[in-house]
Amino acid sequence: MVLRDGLLLIALGVVVGLPVSFAAGRITSSLLYGIQPRDPLTLALTAAVLLGVGVVSAGAPARRAARIDPMQALRHE
Numbered sequence: 001m002v003l004r005d006g007l008l009l010i011a012l013g014v015v016v017g018l019p020v021s022f023a024a025g026r027i028t029s030s031l032l033y034g035i036q037p038r039d040p041l042t043l044a045l046t047a048a049v050l051l052g053v054g055v056v057s058a059g060a061p062a063r064r065a066a067r068i069d070p071m072q073a074l075r076h077e
Helices: 002-027 040-067 070-076
Strands: none
Touching: 002 040
16 A cells, blocks of 8 residues: 555656656757757656656555554554
């Protein structure tokens, strides 16, 4: 459940971020050197790195939550 919530936020960030990056690429196209504003390889690599970092960062709390005994968690509620 913890991992699912983290992955949902990561996916939402990628879905919102890609159109924003297209718009920002058009605005900052004069500042880019050696790549096009809509370079698919750069965008895919960036999205993959961000997804990987997000999965690792969501995995740590999920692993910690999986170690907790359910009865102890219910007693503290």
